[in-house]
Amino acid sequence: MVIPTFNARELMLRCLQRLDDPAIARRGRRGRLNQRHVAGARSVAPRPCGIPQLYFGATLDRRLKRAIIRSRLPFKGPLARGYLRTVERYKSISGGHKRLYDANGLPVPSPRLRVLIAGTADPEHFLTSGRAHADYLRELLAGVGCPLDQMDAILDFGCGCGRIARWFSDLPRPQINGCDYNSELVEWCDTNLGFMQARKTELRPPLPYQNDSFDFLYACSVFTHLPVELAGRWMAEFRRVIKPGGLIWFTVHGEIKKVQLDPEEQLRFDSGEIVVWLPEIEGTNFCSTFWPNAAVESMLGSDFEVLVHLDPKAQSATAQKAQLDHDAYLVRRV
Numbered sequence: 157m158v159i160p161t162f163n164a165r166e167l168m169l170r171c172l173q174r175l176d177d178p179a180i181a182r183r184g185r186r187g188r189l190n191q192r193h194v195a196g197a198r199s200v201a202p203r204p205c206g207i208p209q210l211y212f213g214a215t216l217d218r219r220l221k222r223a224i225i226r227s228r229l230p231f232k233g234p235l236a237r238g239y240l241r242t243v244e245r246y247k248s249i250s251g252g253h254k255r256l257y258d259a260n261g262l263p264v265p266s267p268r269l270r271v272l273i274a275g276t277a278d279p280e281h282f283l284t285s286g287r288a289h290a291d292y293l294r295e296l297l298a299g300v301g302c303p304l305d306q307m308d309a310i311l312d313f314g315c316g317c318g319r320i321a322r323w324f325s326d327l328p329r330p331q332i333n334g335c336d337y338n339s340e341l342v343e344w345c346d347t348n349l350g351f352m353q354a355r356k357t358e359l360r361p362p363l364p365y366q367n368d369s370f371d372f373l374y375a376c377s378v379f380t381h382l383p384v385e386l387a388g389r390w391m392a393e394f395r396r397v398i399k400p401g402g403l404i405w406f407t408v409h410g411e412i413k414k415v416q417l418d419p420e421e422q423l424r425f426d427s428g429e430i431v432v433w434l435p436e437i438e439g440t441n442f443c444s445t446f447w448p449n450a451a452v453e454s455m456l457g458s459d460f461e462v463l464v465h466l467d468p469k470a471q472s473a474t475a476q477k478a479q480l481d482h483d484a485y486l487v488r489r490v
């Protein structure tokens with residue numbers, strides 16, 4: 157007879173998986189569990205593109221988030237922040253503790269840092285999605301006649317722990333800069349990604365760079381978490397640091413994310429209004445902003461010309477290849 161053995165951590169993980177298995181939630185905690193369900197609960201269910209969520213717990217997480225977003229409590233901000241931190245810690249548990257490296261020999265950040273920027277500790281997702289975004293950017297820029305390897309300086313705004321920038325380590329020419337208001341993420345980049353210059357910045361402008369510093373600036377999954385006024389101020393600051401004729405690429409929650417809104421919010425979105433969840437905790441992953449296309453264009457005004465708008469709903473093949481489930485805009489400083 158084979159007696160299964162578990163260490164304490166493994167046992168805790170299995171308990172957490174059981175608790176969160178949607179199959180168990182449906183049948184009640186005492187229902188029988190078969191191996192197929194355990195496997196399903198453990199795996200990461202990648203959404204068609206973009207940031208995946210651990211399949212288990214997603215429904216409960218969504219309901220709790222909704223309840224917090226809808227609540228009218230005076231201490232909603234701290235409550236939301238506390239909830240977010242708890243979920244992040246919980247998700248980090250499943251990430252293992254081995255030191256990992258990517259195919260280029262660059263270290264992979266810890267599960268906690270991966271969760272902070274991608275919502276999942278899955279290292280595979282961290283690497284493959286970052287690479288897919290980076291490959292998309294290379295092609296996109298070459299396609300508009302501005303290949304990355306002919307640029308002098310680029311900036312990854314809200315660089316997190318270098319999920320995308322790490323795939324530009326082979327570029328000899330452009331100086332690769334990153335900035336983020338989270339000092340822990342910036343320190344990690346500084347220590348582990350020697351090819352880039354990472355700087356800690358603040359939640360609000362300005363940036364510590366001279367006017368006209370960069371040929372290209374990208375902000376992946378940052379405007380998704382900024383309230384409207386702050387997003388507008390950042391766009392104006394980007395205009396200052398980008399060279400005349402330089403390019404900016406950024407992503408937002410657009411049409412494809414409308415399904416996450418309730419019917420009343422969808423109506424507002426359809427009428428061109430920007431919908432913001434939890435502006436109290438701007439900059440965190442729990443603050444979410446949903447941008448109708450017209451609102452993005454209005455924010456850009458006459459300062460920028462839109463070169464490419466990737467709408468994942470309309471261009472699903474491109475979006476899936478790039479692993480993007482955000483609307484993404486490539487714009488040129490006029």
Ligand SMILES: C[S@@+](CC[C@H](N)C(=O)[O-])C[C@H]1O[C@@H](n2cnc3c(N)ncnc32)[C@H](O)[C@@H]1O
Pocket residue numbers: 272273274313314315316317318319320335336337338341357358359360375376377378381382438439440441
């Ligand atoms: C969802 S994560 C994405 C990280 C990274 N861009 C990526 O795609 O892996 C959002 C990042 O934006 C950063 N961030 C949010 N608001 C910011 C702000 N106002 N200034 C600088 N960084 C910001 C957060 O600290 C976080 O690292």
